[in-house]
Amino acid sequence: MVIPGGSYRRGPPPYLTIGLIAANTAVYVYTSYQNYLLESSAWSIYSLGFTPYLLFSSPVQGLIRVFTAMFTHADILHIFFNMYFLYLFGYSVENYLGRLRYLLVYFASGVVASLFHTAFSSVSNWGLLMTPAVGASGAISGVLGAYLILFPNTKMSMCTILVILPVCFPVASYVFMILWFALQVIYGYFTATTIATFAHVGGFLTGILGTWLIARRLTKQYQQTTGMSLADILGSLGIILRGRRGLGRVAKGVLVALILAVVAGYLYGALGSVLAGPQTYVLSVSADGVGDKVLMVLQGGAVYVTTSQVDEVRVLINRLRDTFFYDPGSANNTRVVQESYATQVSGVSVPVELNAEVTYGYSGVLENATGVMLSRVVNVNPYTGVGRLGPSIQISFNISAAEVNWAVGVLALDVLAIAVSSATVMAVLRSDEASAIGEELDLLPFA
Structure with a gap:
C-alpha cells in the first residue's frame, strides 16, 4: 500500500481525475453487473479489450479498442487499485499541468502503452497478438511517470504487513516510482505473468517524456515573460522552498539503466523479426x-x-x-x-x-x-x-x-518503442528542468 504525502495536494479539486474515475467505474458496473460486480463478463473483455492483431488486420477497429480497453477492467480488485493510484497521483499532476495538458499526457500514455505491449510480442511470445488486454493501467502509469518528473522528492508512506502487524515507513516518491518501474521490467522479462507489464513500461516512459516536454516549455515561458527563474517566481510569492530540485545522480543512473534494459529487449525483438521472422x-x-x-x-x-x-x-x-x-x-x-x-x-x-x-x-x-x-x-x-x-x-x-504478415508491423512498433525509450533517457537526464522544487508549494503556477 502506498500513501503519498500531502505537500502538493492543494489547489482546486481535480475534476478531470474524478471524471475519469467516474467513467471507469460506470463502464465497470456495465460490464460486471451480471457477475454481481465481482468481475467483468468474458464477452465484455473480448469485445471491448485491446487485441493487438486488430492494429494490423483492421487498424480503425484496433485504434477504437485501444480507447475502449482503457475504460474496461477485469475484476473489482483491478479497478479498485487502478482508481486508487489514479486519484492519489492524478490529483497533483492535474493541478500542476492543467486539465488539458494532463488529459493529453493521460491518453498519450494509454495509447503508447498499447503499442509497447504489441511490440513486446516479438520479445516475449507472439500469442500476445491474439490475447485481449484491458485496464487503464497504461494511462495511469503515465500519470506515475509525470509525478516522478514533477514531484520526485515528495514524502510518501509505504506500508506492508510484518508478521500480522502493518508497518509503514516514509520514502521519497522517486524511490517508490523507480522500485515500481524496476519490478515491471523484471516481471516482463523473467516471469510468465498474464499482466501486461510492458504496457505499464510504455505508459510510464511516455508520462516521463511528455511531462518533461510540457513542463519544461512552461518553465521557459515563465522565464521569458518575467525575466525570472521558476525558483525566483515562487520565492517572490512567499513560498518556502526546501530540498533539492529534481532527481539525484544515483536515481537518474538507475532509471537510465532500466530504460536501456528496455531498449535492449526491443532491439532483440527487432533483430529476431529481421533475421528469423516467424x-x-x-x-x-x-x-x-x-x-x-x-x-x-x-x-x-x-x-x-x-x-x-x-x-x-x-x-x-x-x-x-x-x-x-x-x-x-x-x-x-x-x-x-x-x-x-x-x-x-x-x-x-x-x-x-x-x-x-x-x-x-x-x-x-x-x-x-x-x-x-x-x-x-x-x-x-x-x-x-x-x-x-x-x-x-x-x-x-x-x-x-x-x-498474415504481421511481423513487419510488430517490427515497426519495436522501432517506435526504442525511439520513445531513447528519448526518455534524455528527459530523465534533464528532468531537473521540469521538476517542482521543495516540499511546500501553496500555489501551483501551471494550473
Missing part, C-alpha cells in the same frame, strides 16, 4: 457451431497456437498435436487422421480420439481441416490449480488457415 497464420475455428480466431506461429520448426476465449474452441485447440497443424511430410497433400493418444492439459493426462481430414499447403502448414474429436473435460480447482478429468465430450470442427 510465419504467422490466422486460424478460423468452428467447434460445435461456435467460432473464434486464433493465431498460429511457425518459427524454427516449432509451432505455437494461441488459446481462445470460447470454451469449445479452447478445448479443441488444447488437445490437438503440433503435427496436426504443421506436417512437412504431408505438404501439398490431404491426410486422413485417425488417432488415439493422450495429451497433457493443466497437468492432467487426457485421452483423445481424433477422426479428421486435413489438407496441407506447399510448406506443410494446415490449410483446411474437418473432423470429430472425442475427449474429456478437465475441471481445474480455482483455489489449488489442481485439475481432474471430467465428463466425456464430442466436438465437431472445421478449421481454415490464412497466412
Whole structure:
C-alpha cells in the first residue's frame, strides 16, 4: 500500500481525475453487473479489450479498442487499485499541468502503452497478438511517470504487513516510482505473468517524456515573460522552498539503466523479426457451431497456437498435436487422421480420439481441416490449480488457415518503442528542468 504525502495536494479539486474515475467505474458496473460486480463478463473483455492483431488486420477497429480497453477492467480488485493510484497521483499532476495538458499526457500514455505491449510480442511470445488486454493501467502509469518528473522528492508512506502487524515507513516518491518501474521490467522479462507489464513500461516512459516536454516549455515561458527563474517566481510569492530540485545522480543512473534494459529487449525483438521472422497464420475455428480466431506461429520448426476465449474452441485447440497443424511430410497433400493418444492439459493426462481430414499447403502448414474429436473435460480447482478429468465430450470442427504478415508491423512498433525509450533517457537526464522544487508549494503556477 502506498500513501503519498500531502505537500502538493492543494489547489482546486481535480475534476478531470474524478471524471475519469467516474467513467471507469460506470463502464465497470456495465460490464460486471451480471457477475454481481465481482468481475467483468468474458464477452465484455473480448469485445471491448485491446487485441493487438486488430492494429494490423483492421487498424480503425484496433485504434477504437485501444480507447475502449482503457475504460474496461477485469475484476473489482483491478479497478479498485487502478482508481486508487489514479486519484492519489492524478490529483497533483492535474493541478500542476492543467486539465488539458494532463488529459493529453493521460491518453498519450494509454495509447503508447498499447503499442509497447504489441511490440513486446516479438520479445516475449507472439500469442500476445491474439490475447485481449484491458485496464487503464497504461494511462495511469503515465500519470506515475509525470509525478516522478514533477514531484520526485515528495514524502510518501509505504506500508506492508510484518508478521500480522502493518508497518509503514516514509520514502521519497522517486524511490517508490523507480522500485515500481524496476519490478515491471523484471516481471516482463523473467516471469510468465498474464499482466501486461510492458504496457505499464510504455505508459510510464511516455508520462516521463511528455511531462518533461510540457513542463519544461512552461518553465521557459515563465522565464521569458518575467525575466525570472521558476525558483525566483515562487520565492517572490512567499513560498518556502526546501530540498533539492529534481532527481539525484544515483536515481537518474538507475532509471537510465532500466530504460536501456528496455531498449535492449526491443532491439532483440527487432533483430529476431529481421533475421528469423516467424510465419504467422490466422486460424478460423468452428467447434460445435461456435467460432473464434486464433493465431498460429511457425518459427524454427516449432509451432505455437494461441488459446481462445470460447470454451469449445479452447478445448479443441488444447488437445490437438503440433503435427496436426504443421506436417512437412504431408505438404501439398490431404491426410486422413485417425488417432488415439493422450495429451497433457493443466497437468492432467487426457485421452483423445481424433477422426479428421486435413489438407496441407506447399510448406506443410494446415490449410483446411474437418473432423470429430472425442475427449474429456478437465475441471481445474480455482483455489489449488489442481485439475481432474471430467465428463466425456464430442466436438465437431472445421478449421481454415490464412497466412498474415504481421511481423513487419510488430517490427515497426519495436522501432517506435526504442525511439520513445531513447528519448526518455534524455528527459530523465534533464528532468531537473521540469521538476517542482521543495516540499511546500501553496500555489501551483501551471494550473
